[in-house]
Amino acid sequence: MTIKKEQILETALHLFAKEGYSATSTSKIAKAAGVSEGLIFRHFGNKKNLLKELMIQTQETINHLFLPIFEETDPKEVLIKTITLPLRIDKEYYDYWRLQYKLRWEPEYTNNNKFVPILNKFEETFTALNYKEPKQEAILLNQIVNSIAIDILLDRFNEDYIPFLKKKYKL
Amino acid sequence: MTIKKEQILETALHLFAKEGYSATSTSKIAKAAGVSEGLIFRHFGNKKNLLKELMIQTQETINHLFLPIFEETDPKEVLIKTITLPLRIDKEYYDYWRLQYKLRWEPEYTNNNKFVPILNKFEETFTALNYKEPKQEAILLNQIVNSIAIDILLDRFNEDYIPFLKKKYKL
DNA sequence: TCAAAAAAAGTGATTACTCACATTATTTAT
DNA sequence: ATAAATAATGTGAGTAATCACTTTTTTTGA
Structure with missing residues (x-):
């Protein structure tokens, strides 16, 4: 697990918990985590799978x-x-x-x-x-x-x- | 209260309760309620206000x-x-x-x-x-x-x- | 040097919302 | 009473922005 992948998970957890899954866009996660949006899809395939993990x-x-x-x-x-x-x-x-x-x-x-x-x-x-x-x-x-x-x-x-x-x- | 306005409220209630507020688009509500999307905004101004009512x-x-x-x-x-x-x-x-x-x-x-x-x-x-x-x-x-x-x-x-x-x- | 990691720059679809206009209902003036 | 004026209700095509996701380019570390 790379640092950036952990940052994505950590940020997504916080935003999903705060705003909800649907109300949280992948671009918002990427910005808050300080990574490019594409990296989310490289690591997790799609948004739903990020939630699953x-x-x-x-x-x-x-x-x-x-x-x-x-x-x-x-x-x-x-x-x-x-x-x-x-x-x-x-x-x-x-x-x-x-x-x-x-x-x-x-x-x-x-x-x-x-x-x-x-x-x-x-x-x-x-x-x-x-x-x-x-x-x-x-x-x-x-x-x-x-x-x-x-x-x-x-x-x-x-x-x-x-x-x-x-x-x-x-x- | 007109029939169509009631239909919008009824449909929105059901969809918000089932799928959630963010996951329910105004176009989805309009289709399911059998009205034009514009009518939602005529009656309620914006999506958030529909939820409020x-x-x-x-x-x-x-x-x-x-x-x-x-x-x-x-x-x-x-x-x-x-x-x-x-x-x-x-x-x-x-x-x-x-x-x-x-x-x-x-x-x-x-x-x-x-x-x-x-x-x-x-x-x-x-x-x-x-x-x-x-x-x-x-x-x-x-x-x-x-x-x-x-x-x-x-x-x-x-x-x-x-x-x-x-x-x-x-x- | 070269593969993996990351960023950048795209894609079409969908979003909430606006707008010009049509239809229907209600009020007003004669 | 009824025609004209006004208001309320409704439509459908449009908007820019954002959506999840893809592809291409650049950076990084061994």
């Missing part, structure tokens, strides 16, 4: 952020780490999240259950904690984490919410 | 859907109506919701606390039910409803979730 990176990044939760064995610790996950994410990763949430609504974007592994982890956790309906609890927790992430990205999150959730889950 | 309609529609919750006085009934709201929405309104959720992520879209009234209603409700932290409970309930709506729109909702929530809130 970006989404692979995005998925890897997000998987990496979830890793500490997967590796945690103590169920209570799983819940704590899950609830506070959005807060612990460094701002440099925000564009990845933003792109992910934005692209959910695109018709081409097939969401084919990328969240199944984390839902299974949550279900195991709630089973270990003797919750009556661990499957539904897992869905609820997943919804909460997503909502917190969205609130943070849209700059309308209130930190008081976290201790409230900790009490709810007796943590 | 559409968003006013959208807000009115959504407010109307929330009305039964606002008018309900029995706190338990408020919760029941809230939890089941996304389920009770007719499919013909889906485009309004989709547009709303999609546009949250656009930089021009200023979200200036349109949800404050419903959050206040929820807070009153939880206060009446003697919940310890009604403000935070209101935020949680709002998150849940939004999550359900998103899941329905993205066609990944499981109906078993509703009875689970009813038990949670002792309904």
Whole structure:
């Protein structure tokens, strides 16, 4: 991976996340990245493929952020780490999240259950904690984490919410 | 309001909700609505203003859907109506919701606390039910409803979730 | 010296939007 | 009442700018 290719990916990520895929032209990316427009097509073939490579990176990044939760064995610790996950994410990763949430609504974007592994982890956790309906609890927790992430990205999150959730889950 | 103007609004709503604002050209709208492209600009001035008028309609529609919750006085009934709201929405309104959720992520879209009234209603409700932290409970309930709506729109909702929530809130 | 990397200079298609003009609906004057 | 005047609605051909993408030329590093 050359420096310029990385610059294209980095710039495209930022512009796609900020303005959206359709609203971001390849010439705009090239200018912002400080490269010629042709280089984008040399490296990625077409615009859609640039997005595709970006989404692979995005998925890897997000998987990496979830890793500490997967590796945690103590169920209570799983819940704590899950609830506070959005807060612990460094701002440099925000564009990845933003792109992910934005692209959910695109018709081409097939969401084919990328969240199944984390839902299974949550279900195991709630089973270990003797919750009556661990499957539904897992869905609820997943919804909460997503909502917190969205609130943070849209700059309308209130930190008081976290201790409230900790009490709810007796943590 | 003339028939053709209504057709433009209706078609634009559907295309914006489905493909997104930037990805939908005015010529595409005109063709699908069966009018000349010039008429869009006669009625709305420019593309952005078409979206603006559409968003006013959208807000009115959504407010109307929330009305039964606002008018309900029995706190338990408020919760029941809230939890089941996304389920009770007719499919013909889906485009309004989709547009709303999609546009949250656009930089021009200023979200200036349109949800404050419903959050206040929820807070009153939880206060009446003697919940310890009604403000935070209101935020949680709002998150849940939004999550359900998103899941329905993205066609990944499981109906078993509703009875689970009813038990949670002792309904 | 020469292949890969990058830039520069193109391509036709599509974009949002304008404009001159036609048609239809509404108001006004007699 | 009705013809004339005015306003509202609608069309289709045009605009320059921008779009994704291609081809050609130049630069770079081993």
